[in-house]
Amino acid sequence: xxxxxxxxxxxxxxxxxxxxxxxxxxxxxxxxxxxxxxxxxxxxxxxxxxxxxxxxxxxxxxxxxxxxxxxxxxxxxxxxxxxxxxxxxxxxxxxxxxxxxxxxxxxxxxxxxxxxxxxxxxxxx
Amino acid sequence: xxxxxxxxxxxxxxxxxxxxxxxxxxxxxxxxxxxxxxxxxxxxxxxxxxxxxxxxxxxxxxxxxxxxxxxxxxxxxxxxxxxxxxxxxxxxxxxxxxxxxxxxxxxxxxxxxxxxxxxxxxxxx
DNA sequence: CCACTGTTTCGATGACGGTCTATCCAGAGG
DNA sequence: CCTCTGGATAGACCGTCATCGAAACAGTGG
Numbered sequence: 107x108x109x110x111x112x113x114x115x116x117x118x119x120x121x122x123x124x125x126x127x128x129x130x131x132x133x134x135x136x137x138x139x140x141x142x143x144x145x146x147x148x149x150x151x152x153x154x155x156x157x158x159x160x161x162x163x164x165x166x167x168x169x170x171x172x173x174x175x176x177x178x179x180x181x182x183x184x185x186x187x188x189x190x191x192x193x194x195x196x197x198x199x200x201x202x203x204x205x206x207x208x209x210x211x212x213x214x215x216x217x218x219x220x221x222x223x224x225x226x227x228x229x230x231x
Numbered sequence: 232x233x234x235x236x237x238x239x240x241x242x243x244x245x246x247x248x249x250x251x252x253x254x255x256x257x258x259x260x261x262x263x264x265x266x267x268x269x270x271x272x273x274x275x276x277x278x279x280x281x282x283x284x285x286x287x288x289x290x291x292x293x294x295x296x297x298x299x300x301x302x303x304x305x306x307x308x309x310x311x312x313x314x315x316x317x318x319x320x321x322x323x324x325x326x327x328x329x330x331x332x333x334x335x336x337x338x339x340x341x342x343x344x345x346x347x348x349x350x351x352x353x354x355x356x
Numbered sequence: 357c358c359a360c361t362g363t364t365t366c367g368a369t370g371a372c373g374g375t376c377t378a379t380c381c382a383g384a385g386g
Numbered sequence: 387c388c389t390c391t392g393g394a395t396a397g398a399c400c401g402t403c404a405t406c407g408a409a410a411c412a413g414t415g416g
Contacts, residue, residue: 126282157251169362177365199362218339
């Protein structure tokens with residue numbers, strides 16, 4: 107009986123892209139966030155929330171989209187919340203979730219493909 | 232055309248962003264790729280390969296960067312390979328891996344944060 | 357106050373995943 | 387031919403995770 111809606115951490119990374127080696131600690135942090143969204147149910151939850159009118163959705167609407175029990179949906183929402191990719195707000199009986207664009211933007215930036223930057227001039231020749 | 236090693240699938244998605252609900256099958260596919268990179272070791276492997284001169288790295292160089300055994304590194308490389316995010320090519324004794332930018336670009340596009348498209352006027356403040 | 361709806365927590369269980377050791381395969385070089 | 391080395395595979399061990407059922411908790415409305 108305390109933290110009703112913890113948001114975990116705000117993920118204050120300032121991410122170097124994939125152009126330079128990832129530090130060990132950073133890789134652990136990033137893996138935690140990626141793990142959070144690397145699940146079919148959570149991916150769909152995320153898309154349902156993000157695409158919902160107003161950018162937010164009530165849990166009751168989300169639960170109906172799956173064949174899973176309420177507690178299970180709640181668990182997945184908690185994982186997403188603790189990873190910082192969504193945030194919940196209670197209004198009356200219901201709790202509304204919305205995505206936190208910053209977190210997703212960070213991952214997106216990280217994965218920005220290196221295209222062909224690395225000169226690729228004669229390495230061995 | 233020396234594709235000695237299997238590249239699994241080329242992941243021919245044409246990804247609708249997070250702006251519309253993800254289909255169930257699509258979410259499973261995406262989760263598979265995300266799971267592949269949602270690991271500290273594989274994240275570092277990816278960054279080591281991507282940031283290496285020429286855009287490719289030999290396995291022997293990668294193994295040295297970890298406290299893990301050869302087979303374990305080999306396993307992680309296999310996971311990345313089967314997810315389509317890297318590709319390996321044998322040249323003589325050594326095998327060189329390089330990242331497949333398409334796969335990463337796709338994920339990056341998917342995660343492109345919805346910024347503030349959804350009005351986002353006072354929801355709760 | 358109590359009853360009701362909706363959400364979270366707790367404990368258990370079965371599946372998945374990372375790591376290891378031991379072994380096998382493929383080229384290079386005697 | 388054989389041997390050496392780089393890398394992949396197979397199988398086992400063990401921790402983590404997704405899911406469930408049951409129960410506790412938080413607001414709403416009578």
